[in-house]
Amino acid sequence: MALWSGRFEQGVSQFTQEFGASLPVDKAMYKQDIAGSMAHARMLAKQGVISDDDAQAIVDGLEQIERDIDEGDFTFDINDEDIHMSIEKVLTERIGDAGARLHTGRSRNDQVITDTRLYAKELARELMEANLKLRKTLLAVAAQNEGVYLPGYTHLQHAQPVLLTHHFLAYYWMFTRDFGRLRQAYDAANMNPLGSAALAGTTYPLDRFATTDMLGFSGTIPNSLDAVSDRDFLLDLDYAASVSMIHLSRLSEEIILWSTSEFGFITLSDAYSTGSSIMPQKKNPDFAELIRGKSGRVVGDLVALLVTMKSLPLAYNKDLQEDKEGVIDAARTLFDCLTCMEGMIATMKVNKEAMVEQARKGYLAATDVADYLAKKGMPFRKAHEVVGHLVLLCDKRGCDLDDLSLEDFKAESDLFEADITEALDLESIVAARNTFGGTGNDAVHQQMQLAEDAYTNDNDWFFEWEPPR
Template identity: 45%
Template sequence: MWKGRFSEETAEIVLNYTQSLDLDWCLAPFDIQGSIAHGRMLVSAGLLSPDEGEKIEGGLRQVLQEIEEKSFTPSIELEDVHMNIEHRLTQLLGPLGAKLHTGRSRNDQIATTLRLYLRDRLQKVQQGMFTLLEAILERAHAHRHIVVPGYTHLQQAQPVSMGHYWMSHFQAFRRDCIRLRAALGSLEDCPLGAGALAGSTLPLDRFYTAKELGFKNPTENSLDSVAHRDYLFDYHYFAAVFAIHCSRLAEDFIIYNSQEFGWLKLPDAFCTGSSMMPQKKNPDVLELTRGRTGQIIGHFVDLLVMLKGLPMTYNRDLQEDKRGLLASLAVILSIIEILPEFLSRVEVDEKRAVLGMENGMILATDVAEYLVKEGVPFRDAHWKAGQLVRYCLDNGRSLLDLTLSEWKAIIPEAKEDLLSILSLKESVARRQTYGGTGFICVERQIEEGDGWLAYQKKRDNACSSS
């Protein structure tokens, strides 16, 4: 394609080093989709006759069929997916095939192809996110009346509804859905027609191709069109944050399922055993999810570093933007495929959860807040409740078993009604501040989550049908 300028053939070692077929051959259907739209635009602009346009489109569809049937083997001598498709088209149509590249550079071609590919994949990710949120909502509803320990610093802090815990992850993944939608939104402009960097002297109709390919508008600046990869940043940011949220959930479940905690029950079908120790039940799915998060973050950093010093406009470095993208997408799609089914089968051992809170220390804040209602300043109430905890620890007593006289010896303000509130379920039920763990609040959260998800799915379906 550039031999007119050079006096030597490209060295084979250079071909092997610069080829990108190992990265971009998966983009072939989307490259052909962009080429069909470009060909139709050339007909519309009078740069191809209708007959030429029809033959080119037919030829492209034949190439696509050959690719799908795996009867077309690409050659690294042609470097990439774009030139392999164009070469095959020219083999089929003769000189007419060479007309397809009129008014187009590989720079705007790949920018368009990559957007089409990423849009398709992110729509699949979005459907997977909806399934994940559905699974979490179902678990939240099933476990809404179960009380488990809530932790700060991985130390028991206050009792919470397990439904409330599930909804905390729902909120994190909901924000991820919003970030994902933003990543999809950054794919709404079409770079096709920007050329190598400066547009074209030919009468190209960029609005035509944008509409044909389902974009809202053509990009505004041809230099920026071929140079930027912000839409990849937006994807990688979503992916990194989503993976971190998945990793945090995985870490929680690994801990809560351990023998030392033991109140979370993981499904056997999603765990593995040991080749040596018969008693083992290993949470491999969770560990791999946690482990692969580093890859997702690494791909994001790789792209950031790659672009940090690139001059305007296109540079061959950008060929490598697909390496991390494809690897990241593969991991994200695998997580989204397995996580919903896994989570839908997680259960809670309520008796074991309560057993872990049997000393009642987790209700110390309730005692302090009781005293506040009796007119004791909070800092004094905090100190008195702390003295009570110290007494229990020193004497091997449970806060739940103390007599009223023992209470009054340390906290004179204590009355008989204090004993009636020292219940795990009562503690949870009373926390009715908006967004709190109270059972009524959790019901509201689940109801609101159901409504939000139903709206998002309806919105997505409306966009897809249009």
């Protein structure tokens, strides 16, 4: 018999019981549910709503149930509908009337959102830790490959040469922003709804600030209607996960391209590759492809929750039961993908010679030749046109700009002198770009220091910060 069955003359059918049950999903939050119940019981005793003996019996009983679940000695019954009813039923069976007093001044509405907020905080911290590990590896690989050149691309066409360190740092900064979004999602979840009851608060003299302290929340939600119906913090976590997956997908796409025979920029470790059942020579970047594919799944989780929330009136609606499965899936998927990407980056081999060879192709010095003319007084738009003519000449001859003679250059403009060859040197082209954020050696060294500082700040916050008690 359901705990809410007093109003009903008959129970639901077995099908609708299973259809309406959230237990298969929310049993993952059993630790959070037990923590919330213990805090509630202690607060009730402190306020004189229940006796100290009842509170102690409740806490002792819940601790034993938690141990049973941890050890696999607890049977979840789908007929219990959700994790709250499942635990409360067994608690009452074990300790009697004291267990039945636990729900005093509380509704499943504020109970479930308390569990969900605690669980969202845990998920966010797990993702932040995985994010830090990936960023540490990106910094290490960026440092190991100082002085390696490769072509930078726009439209997947050769554009200008860059340092590989600079390229890796571009992704590092993406994941640094992801950490900030995860931290914001954590902060959004870090507010206490417990004590809001169904939607209007309760007539019992609850101390909501006491449970805020006991559960480690940073604050107490001031509106009971908002407390039980708000799922913005889950949208924040879903969004943070989605953006991070998009960044992982972009990096995966580059890894896939770079590992092809056409590029040959990297060789993936055997541990992060698979073969073919028919073609013995194949070494496929399957795990990068899986990360790229899973990005759609996580974005779908975000869209699903947005659509679920879009027309819900205040306060609680059963639709909100659909809030957790997608978020849990998004968080677990992102965690696995961050872990996989970290291992893939840490173990791949960089083929420096192949990168440098391609950096010397595709007229990557064209912009510098135009700058050469502009610095001698020619309007840049005119210089752009002159160099375009030179590139066309190279196309017709099947050569590159550094294959042209000084006479070829002077045929387009008398401003060209013998020192034009300096503008065609790969190392000089890269080294000259030392504006803040540029790919020049000095600028990249400065950027590395900033990146290391950002990592240290985030890492210190994560490992030194303790939630309030």
